[in-house]
Amino acid sequence: MKDGLPLPRRYGAIGALCCGTALIIIDGGIANVALPSIARDLHVESSSVVSIVTVYQLMLVMLLLPFAGLGERIGLKRMYQVGQAIFTIATLLCFFANSLPFLLVVRAAQAVGAAGALSVSSALIRSTYPASQLGRGLGINSVIVSSSAAAAPTIGGLVLAVAPWPWVFACAVPFAVLSLILGRALPNPPARDRHFDLLGAIMCAAMFGLVIGGAESAVHGNSPVVSAAIILTGATIGYYFVRREQGEASPILPIDLLARPVLALSAIGAYTAFIASMTLLLSTPFRLTQEFGFSAAMVGACIAPWPLTNMIVAPLSGWLSDRIPAGLLGGIGMAISIIALLLLAFLPAHPSYFDVAWRMALCGSGFGTFMPPNARLIIGSAPRNRAAAAGGMVSTVRLVGQTTGATVVAMLLALGVGAGRVPPLVSVGFAVVAGLCSVARLRPSIRNPARIEVQEDVPTLKTTR
Secondary structure: OOOOOOOHHHHHHHHHHHHHHHHHHHHHHHHHHHHHHHHHHHHHOOHHHHHHHHHHHHHHHHHHHHHHHHHHOOOOHHHHHHHHHHHHHHHHHHHHOOOHHHHHHHHHHHHHHHHHHHHHHHHHHHOOOOHHHHHHHHHHHHHHHHHHHHHHHHHHHHHHHOOOHHHHHHHHOHHHHHHHHHHOOOOOOOOOOOOOOHHHHHHHHHHHHHHHHHHHHHHHHOOOHHHHHHHHHHHHHHHHHHHHHOOOOOOOHHHHHHHHHHHHHHHHHHHHHHHHHHHHHHHHHHHHOOOOOHHHHHHHHHHHHHHHHHHHHHHHHHHHHHOOHHHHHHHHHHHHHHHHHHHHHHHOOOOOOOHHHHHHHHHHHHHHHHHHHHHHHHHHHHHHHHHHHHHHHHHHHHHHHHHHHHHHHHHHHHHHOOOOOHHHHHHHHHHHHHHHHHOOOOOOOHHHOOOEEEEEEEEEEEEOO
């Protein structure tokens, strides 16, 4: 099998992946700014319009792993392009929404398309770049994800300043079409001739949907008994789903990959790191506003150094991960983050902008050092014929971690401790777990596990670091 795409086709594939990922991430967050305008124009309650955001995130989490399995069956390139096409059509339909139910339906359709594209994007990155540059490619992808998430509110605000809220969605359509055109350059690894486990896909979606939806309702709802019942139902489905998957050759939930200590540690580390980062990022505006009296503009300026630093550090860390063990880079990254989180927890009594900004920059650099090598290890250590499952796991862990972080912040706010130093201290605890998971991968028995990777149906013995 060829090692990456030849030039200049590789540049076209990189452009398609970067453009598609940016659009999907931006469209997932850009609606946040428009929620008050949508509620006013559609004559609905503010509490109801929040579902425009939650339905998108929940559908993504539910569908990423099933679509990764489907992508292995029908082809990664086809899965990506079909997902992008669905996303483009649904984005256009958002422009014509004149009621909340219709907007929720097309937002769900957007999430279906986004899940189709994101579920195989990491596997396509692996086929696009040479193996010696995989870390660099995943570093670039990490920058696209973080910078797009940071830019979404700004883009939404700029659009709303000159146009009604439907244009918040419609402005992305030309770029989505461009991504589809560039997508012709994507690699096209051969599809696997195997049966798609439809029942397993349904059980996987139900497990994530019920557990996460139940947790959200427990924080925001008024019936803890109903919320507990929803979570218990999801957990029960998950128990039987995992037992069922243990007998599958290529399971929807990649328990065959998680059985490898290096991948299990990487997944746990990523999950806890995303909880830590989201807990800090969501709680900081409340603290700066309520405890220190910062204006909204100052809050935005204080948080901005995080993604800006991440944009510089993540590609460098990805490049280094092609040469230095991910366990070492991840341990260094989490050590930096832990120090920064402690500094943020114990800010001066009357902090200036600089006091907050340099701590946020330091924290962002730590997480930027951790994330790309961790993703590289997951993608690069999986057999090539399971790259889509590994990539789906990376995206799922990120979304579930971010959702868990948001739930943690909501719970802390409900307890009355979400606007002080408690959230960054909670983040420290999760960052410590992530750092320990990363350093544990340096053990010789975990760092160099023998693995069989199938390339063109010829097994070859390889090692990972």
